[in-house]
Amino acid sequence: MSIDDKVRAIVKEFKAYVPGKSKEEIARNYGIDPEKIIKLGSNENPWGCSPKIAEKLMNEVSNLHQYPQPINPELMDEISKFTKMPTENIIVGGDGADEVIDNIMRILIDEGDEVIIPIPTFTQYAISAKIHGANIKWAKFDEENGFKLDVESVLNNITEKTKVIFLCTPNNPTGNVIPTEDIKKIVESTDALVMIDHAYIEYSKGEYDLTNWALKYDNVLVLRTFSKVFGLAGQRVGFGVTSKKIVDYMMRIKPIFSLTRASQVSAITALQDKEFFDRCLKEGIESREQIYNGLKKFKQLEVYPTEANYMLVKVKNGMNSSEFCEALLKKGVIVRDCYSFEGLEPYYFRISIGTFEENERFLKIMSEIVE
Amino acid sequence: MSIDDKVRAIVKEFKAYVPGKSKEEIARNYGIDPEKIIKLGSNENPWGCSPKIAEKLMNEVSNLHQYPQPINPELMDEISKFTKMPTENIIVGGDGADEVIDNIMRILIDEGDEVIIPIPTFTQYAISAKIHGANIKWAKFDEENGFKLDVESVLNNITEKTKVIFLCTPNNPTGNVIPTEDIKKIVESTDALVMIDHAYIEYSKGEYDLTNWALKYDNVLVLRTFSKVFGLAGQRVGFGVTSKKIVDYMMRIKPIFSLTRASQVSAITALQDKEFFDRCLKEGIESREQIYNGLKKFKQLEVYPTEANYMLVKVKNGMNSSEFCEALLKKGVIVRDCYSFEGLEPYYFRISIGTFEENERFLKIMSEIVE
Numbered sequence: 001m002s003i004d005d006k007v008r009a010i011v012k013e014f015k016a017y018v019p020g021k022s023k024e025e026i027a028r029n030y031g032i033d034p035e036k037i038i039k040l041g042s043n044e045n046p047w048g049c050s051p052k053i054a055e056k057l058m059n060e061v062s063n064l065h066q067y068p069q070p071i072n073p074e075l076m077d078e079i080s081k082f083t084k085m086p087t088e089n090i091i092v093g094g095d096g097a098d099e100v101i102d103n104i105m106r107i108l109i110d111e112g113d114e115v116i117i118p119i120p121t122f123t124q125y126a127i128s129a130k131i132h133g134a135n136i137k138w139a140k141f142d143e144e145n146g147f148k149l150d151v152e153s154v155l156n157n158i159t160e161k162t163k164v165i166f167l168c169t170p171n172n173p174t175g176n177v178i179p180t181e182d183i184k185k186i187v188e189s190t191d192a193l194v195m196i197d198h199a200y201i202e203y204s205k206g207e208y209d210l211t212n213w214a215l216k217y218d219n220v221l222v223l224r225t226f227s228k229v230f231g232l233a234g235q236r237v238g239f240g241v242t243s244k245k246i247v248d249y250m251m252r253i254k255p256i257f258s259l260t261r262a263s264q265v266s267a268i269t270a271l272q273d274k275e276f277f278d279r280c281l282k283e284g285i286e287s288r289e290q291i292y293n294g295l296k297k298f299k300q301l302e303v304y305p306t307e308a309n310y311m312l313v314k315v316k317n318g319m320n321s322s323e324f325c326e327a328l329l330k331k332g333v334i335v336r337d338c339y340s341f342e343g344l345e346p347y348y349f350r351i352s353i354g355t356f357e358e359n360e361r362f363l364k365i366m367s368e369i370v371e
Numbered sequence: 372m373s374i375d376d377k378v379r380a381i382v383k384e385f386k387a388y389v390p391g392k393s394k395e396e397i398a399r400n401y402g403i404d405p406e407k408i409i410k411l412g413s414n415e416n417p418w419g420c421s422p423k424i425a426e427k428l429m430n431e432v433s434n435l436h437q438y439p440q441p442i443n444p445e446l447m448d449e450i451s452k453f454t455k456m457p458t459e460n461i462i463v464g465g466d467g468a469d470e471v472i473d474n475i476m477r478i479l480i481d482e483g484d485e486v487i488i489p490i491p492t493f494t495q496y497a498i499s500a501k502i503h504g505a506n507i508k509w510a511k512f513d514e515e516n517g518f519k520l521d522v523e524s525v526l527n528n529i530t531e532k533t534k535v536i537f538l539c540t541p542n543n544p545t546g547n548v549i550p551t552e553d554i555k556k557i558v559e560s561t562d563a564l565v566m567i568d569h570a571y572i573e574y575s576k577g578e579y580d581l582t583n584w585a586l587k588y589d590n591v592l593v594l595r596t597f598s599k600v601f602g603l604a605g606q607r608v609g610f611g612v613t614s615k616k617i618v619d620y621m622m623r624i625k626p627i628f629s630l631t632r633a634s635q636v637s638a639i640t641a642l643q644d645k646e647f648f649d650r651c652l653k654e655g656i657e658s659r660e661q662i663y664n665g666l667k668k669f670k671q672l673e674v675y676p677t678e679a680n681y682m683l684v685k686v687k688n689g690m691n692s693s694e695f696c697e698a699l700l701k702k703g704v705i706v707r708d709c710y711s712f713e714g715l716e717p718y719y720f721r722i723s724i725g726t727f728e729e730n731e732r733f734l735k736i737m738s739e740i741v742e
Contacts, residue, residue: 003564003590006534007620011478017622019442039437048436057428057633064637065419065602066410071390094466094607095629102626106502107382111482131477131624163377193374219374231436234632236465249378251388253502255473258466261605262428262633266435 010130032332038362041334042233043172043200043310043352046287047280049231050273053266060265070256072264078271079239083211083224090239091247092267094258097199097223097238098124103250104221104240105132108163108193115164116157118149119343120173122197125166126342134163140343147174147304147312151182158190165190168197170204173338173350175306177208187217193246197223199238200308202281203288208307214241221246228309229281230270235263284309287353294363295351300370310352312338317370320346324369331365381501403703409733412705413604414543414571414681414723417658418651420602421644424637431636441627443635449642450610454582454595461610462618463638465629468570468594468609469495474621475592475611476503479534479564487528487536489520490714491544493568496537497713505534511714518545518675518683522553529561536561539568541575544709544721546677548579558588564617568594570609571679573652574659579678585612592617599680600652601641606634655680658724665734666722671741681723683709688741691717695740702736 027034076087083090093099101124109115111133117125118139129136139153154165165186169178187194194217201209201224213220221242227233237259240250270277292311295303300317315324325337338348354362398405447458454461464470472495480486482504488496489510500507510524525536536557540549558565565588572580572595584591592613598604608630611621641648663682666674671688686695696708709719725733 003562003614003617006562006564007478008481011620011624014623016619017441017627022440042438044438045436048433053435054429054432057432058425060605061425061428062419064424064605065416067413067415067598067604068607069393070388095626098626098628107378110379111504127624133482191374191377193377227438233438233628234431234435236439236628236631243374246374248387249382252385253382253498255466255469256388257469257604257607258629260607260631260634262637263631266633 010133026329026334030330030332037332037334038354038358039334040352040354040358040362041336043228043308044233045229045231045280045284045309046353046355046358047231047283049266050270050276052273052276053269056265056269057262060261064261066261068257068259068261068264072259072268075264075268078268082271083241085211085214085241088244089214089241089247091242091250091254092237092239092259094236094255094260094263096227096236097197097225097240098128099255099258100221100223100238100240101125101128101195103254104164104193104195105129105134106253107249109134112161113163114159114161115166116154116162117166118154120338120341121166121168122172123341129164137162138343141171141174143345147171147176149178149182151185154186155189158192162190162192165192165194166197167194168199169208170200170306170308172199172308173310173312173336173341173348175304175308175311177204177307180208180210183210187213187220191219193219193221195221195223199223199225200228202229203284203309204307211241214243218243218245226267226270229277229284230267231280232266232270235266237263237267284353287356287359290356290359291351291353291363294359295366298366298370310350313349313351315347315349321349322346325349327369328365331368333362333365381504397700397705401701401703408703408705409725409729410705411723411725411729411733412707414599414679415604416600416602416651416655416680417724417726417729418602418654420637421641421647423644423647424640427636427640428633431632435632437632439628439630439632439635443630443639446635446639449639453642454612456582456585456612459615460585460612460618462613462621462625463608463610463630465607465626465631465634467598467607468568468596468611469499470626470629471592471594471609471611472496472499472566474625475535475564475566476500476505477624478620480505483532484534485530485532486534487525489525489538491709491712492537492539493543494712500535509714512542512545514716518542518547520549520553522556525557526560529563533561533563536563536565537568538565539570540579541571541677541679543570543679544681544683544707544712544719546675546679546682548575548678551579551581554581558584558591562590564590564592566592566594570594570596571599573600574655574680575678582612585614589614589616597638597641600648600655601638602651603637603641606637608634608638655724658727658730661727661730662722662724662734665730666737669737669741681721683719683721686718686720692720693717696720698740699736702739704733704736
């Protein structure tokens with residue numbers, strides 16, 4: 001018997017990992033100056049992170065040999081101020097919001113339990129659910145209806161085995177929010193945990209922010225992240241806001257040291273630099289409008305309205321999304337080809353906000369490819 | 372039905388998380404100057420991390436808004452040079468070696484599979500195994516025999532359901548290494564994965580380093596870490612060296628972005644600063660000798676020989692370990708009370724190496740407590 005026979009069947013169903021191409025490789029492959037590549041593929045904050053982080057990181061270097069604090073009181077206080085939620089309802093993940101998703105699977109999923117995932121949506125939910133042995137029931141964001149959530153497709157899938165329902169709002173990659181009354185209907189129809197993923201909520205109108213539902217319902221967990229407007233995707237910090245009971249269960253089994261010292265300091269400083277946050281948010285929304293209005297002019301594209309820092313675009317010039325993204329790549333623009341999102345036809349790409357200058361260059365390049 | 376009923380039975384068996392006390396709390400509780408507290412509880416490098424890391428971190432701040440590279444080629448090359456192993460046999464964990472342990476559970480353990488853990492040992496193995504649904508078969512490091520591994524206790528527990536055997540060498544908290552011929556016997560007796568945890572191997576004689584067995588056997592994974600002599604416990608970087616096949620399976624399901632940008636830069640710089648590494652290792656071994664020889668003089672203590680950066684001590688003055696550790700705490704010394712290690716009577720504590728000055732103060736304080 002070889003080690004192969006010891007590996008779980010479910011793991012063998014996962015595809016082998018294929019590393020993405022680095023800027024350097026792309027530059028080399030297509031003969032482009034790497035400095036000129038415009039990276040609009042990962043929904044990051046194009047203005048970086050707070051400039052105050054540098055000094056705070058310096059001060060932390062002399063502590064890096066010590067294990068991190070599992071719970072950093074200063075970070076908890078700052079998150080509490082930011083969200084207006086009590087610290088006892090907050091759990092911080094050391095691999096960003098992904099860790100919180102994973103911890104939820106870990107406390108709730110036994111082999112054969114069910115989760116409901118409306119698609120197209122963030123792909124991590126299905127990956128985490130599957131590896132924990134869950135059966136996935138697919139619901140849908142309805143393409144025919146501007147990707148509005150098909151609420152019935154969620155409700156009809158609820159059974160006594162349902163453990164988690166994932167609702168991404170604003171939804172990635174479609175950009176639209178789920179109407180509050182629809183979320184309410186779902187939350188009140190089930191005992192299963194409803195995970196409301198608010199990774200992009202800062203970019204939405206305030207009325208869509210349901211973070212305080214974590215106190216209102218005992219089956220809601222709201223996911224937040226430092227990877228977007230806070231500009232810290234590289235530091236992997238996210239958090240969940242939920243009932244104290246769920247926080248306590250997660251704390252029993254979460255990887256206890258997973259949030260690094262440098263990440264703790266970065267997140268605290270980001271929360272304290274309100275000015276940088278406000279500016280990035282304001283300019284981020286302006287950047288979104290610039291791209292949206294620019295792309296709207298092309299007849300061969302369909303651009304979807306968005307409440308996030310990215311938007312979904314359908315290609316209608318005869319190319320599929322992979323051909324289109326490759327054409328952009330040759331001109332030095334990286335966008336996200338959406339062929340890998342379950343539940344989408346192969347004609348979509350997602351584009352993130354850039355700096356105003358990047359957006360202008362991007363729109364000019366687009367005019368060389370589509371009408 | 373409440374959310375409680377949705378939580379897995381196994382999670383309810385885990386104890387609630389109780390946060391440890393910070394230096395500040397200890398100082399306040401016992402009226403001690405926090406600057407004078409000697410922290411010898413976590414097997415860290417008392418000389419910190421490479422001073423070259425500060426500048427490299429500064430240069431990385433402008434990239435922190437971008438997701439980390441899932442595989443950093445420079446880091447892989449440096450680890451490859453350090454271990455003399457090919458990069459295709461290396462997998463880096465973003466929550467240190469703990470993530471590698473978790474990934475192994477994730478690819479191998481279905482509900483009801485078995486793992487073998489000789490105790491007392493690093494507690495994380497059992498936590499990770501249990502949460503993944505494994506049945507744990509306990510083997511033993513034999514207290515009657517200087518905590519030598521009882522090889523038969525491992526071999527007798529091997530069944531067709533055995534998926535992983537954990538061998539920590541040098542063993543935490545006992546400090547001794549497992550003889551190479553004993554490990555060989557175990558590896559060659561089974562198809563199960565043998566995880567050889569070498570977190571502390573740098574402090575041992577070279578002959579005990581079995582990292583290259585990852586190429587020799589297809590059922591061996593060797594764990595290494597940056598948390599010890601490299602002085603980066605706060606940055607959570609560890610790695611596994613194993614067959615390409617196992618690396619590939621783990622890459623399918625590992626949290627793909629879990630290693631932060633700051634951690635990548637820290638680890639690369641640590642590997643490049645050979646001088647700092649060599650000095651910390653040399654002085655670390657001297658520090659160990661200083662403590663060992665100092666503690667040997669107390670008749671009311673039994674000190675165990677060690678190949679790591681810590682040692683196990685048995686208290687024989689009538690106190691149990693918790694009473695003894697509290698007595699030390701009152702005088703400003705933090706050591707690791709070993710009552711929480713399965714398989715140890717409540718008379719042991721573990722002490723890590725300190726700076727020479729810390730060691731002197733510690734030994735003086737000890738003389739106020741024991742004879």
